[in-house]
Amino acid sequence: MKRILILDDDQRMLDALRRTLHRQTEDWAVTFLRRPEAALKALQNTPYDAVVTDIRMPGIDGLELLDRIRQCEQTRNIPVVVLTGVNDRDLKAKALERGAADLLNKPVEASQLIARLRNVLETKTYQDNLRATNSLLNEKVQQQSTDLAQTRMSIICRLGMAAEFRDEDTGNHVIRVGCYSRAIATELGMPRPFLEMLLLAAPLHDIGKIGIPDSVLLKPGPLDDDEWIVMKRHCEIGECILRDQSKVVVPLIDWYSTKQSTLKNVLDNRDPVLDMAATIALTHHEKWGGGGYPRGLAGEAIPLESRIVAAADMFDALTSNRPYRPARPEEEALSIMENTVGSHLDPKVYDAFIRALPEIRAIRDRFSDDVALFPTVEGASR
Numbered sequence: 001m002k003r004i005l006i007l008d009d010d011q012r013m014l015d016a017l018r019r020t021l022h023r024q025t026e027d028w029a030v031t032f033l034r035r036p037e038a039a040l041k042a043l044q045n046t047p048y049d050a051v052v053t054d055i056r057m058p059g060i061d062g063l064e065l066l067d068r069i070r071q072c073e074q075t076r077n078i079p080v081v082v083l084t085g086v087n088d089r090d091l092k093a094k095a096l097e098r099g100a101a102d103l104l105n106k107p108v109e110a111s112q113l114i115a116r117l118r119n120v121l122e123t124k125t126y127q128d129n130l131r132a133t134n135s136l137l138n139e140k141v142q143q144q145s146t147d148l149a150q151t152r153m154s155i156i157c158r159l160g161m162a163a164e165f166r167d168e169d170t171g172n173h174v175i176r177v178g179c180y181s182r183a184i185a186t187e188l189g190m191p192r193p194f195l196e197m198l199l200l201a202a203p204l205h206d207i208g209k210i211g212i213p214d215s216v217l218l219k220p221g222p223l224d225d226d227e228w229i230v231m232k233r234h235c236e237i238g239e240c241i242l243r244d245q246s247k248v249v250v251p252l253i254d255w256y257s258t259k260q261s262t263l264k265n266v267l268d269n270r271d272p273v274l275d276m277a278a279t280i281a282l283t284h285h286e287k288w289g290g291g292g293y294p295r296g297l298a299g300e301a302i303p304l305e306s307r308i309v310a311a312a313d314m315f316d317a318l319t320s321n322r323p324y325r326p327a328r329p330e331e332e333a334l335s336i337m338e339n340t341v342g343s344h345l346d347p348k349v350y351d352a353f354i355r356a357l358p359e360i361r362a363i364r365d366r367f368s369d370d371v372a373l374f375p376t377v378e379g380a381s382r
């Protein structure tokens, strides 16, 4: 049953329209009103499918009513048929301009009114269906974007785990460095998106170790000078793996873009987490006072995220067991770190680290090496 609202300030006109439409009562539920204010109120309370309105009325006239219907989210899609005098050329033009669905001359002919109403009702049904389909499609697209974002995050986490399997005794180190870094950044007052990105990006700091030969990476004793040169390459290898426009990715895009592949669109879609991870991978061994590697940057030339990860990584290395030494007590680790403030660690980052200590301790307990987050594989550790 379609709902129709008819508005005219002239009671005789309303009576005539009522007689005109009385045969349609099976398909249409028609409300007749004399006052525009009452019509606006009725439109708020009931979902009408069409409005027929007189144009010349005292107070709110037909044109203003049209405006109000169009401005309101709830009523903007209801078609409005406007009744005008034969000679109201100006008013007719204005009514169409303001979004009237159709015009009808007074006196209204029964067949005309019914035909026009059928038309606008049909169009509205069609448009309603279209809108419903559109919003369904939008929902689907949104769901797919969420799925894609989750897949990305999951791949990033797994990438960190992959690197870890080659290097550390347990995989928990990268998880702790991610959490510590987030805690330090929180103390530095960084915005939420930065914190979330850092949590995911920091665990990838040593991903470049994938590219270091076992003879160097897994060597039980100290490295000689040449081996150190090889070891230091893990920063650039890490960046190369993670940066979108790396020398690996660009030729791949070039090759496949000539074959009408959608690969270009996929790879052009820069991922801010991977971008931050690439920056961290490249610069996490730089030192605040200079003299780090691979670029020898100093001070604020080193990206903040890398200065944060440097502190988190140093604390975790000092407080973890190593094949050649046991974990140091927290007090000793802190005093070693304090001695590097200004030369290696950024003083502001170190202060934030100290403020974050209660949370850092909680993270260390939650993700300690005794907690098996990853499956242990015989022979995977050194």
Ligand SMILES: [Fe+2]
Pocket: 205, 206, 234, 284, 285
């Ligand atoms: Fe590293």
Ligand SMILES: [Fe+2]
Pocket: 173, 177, 205, 206, 313
């Ligand atoms: Fe590390």
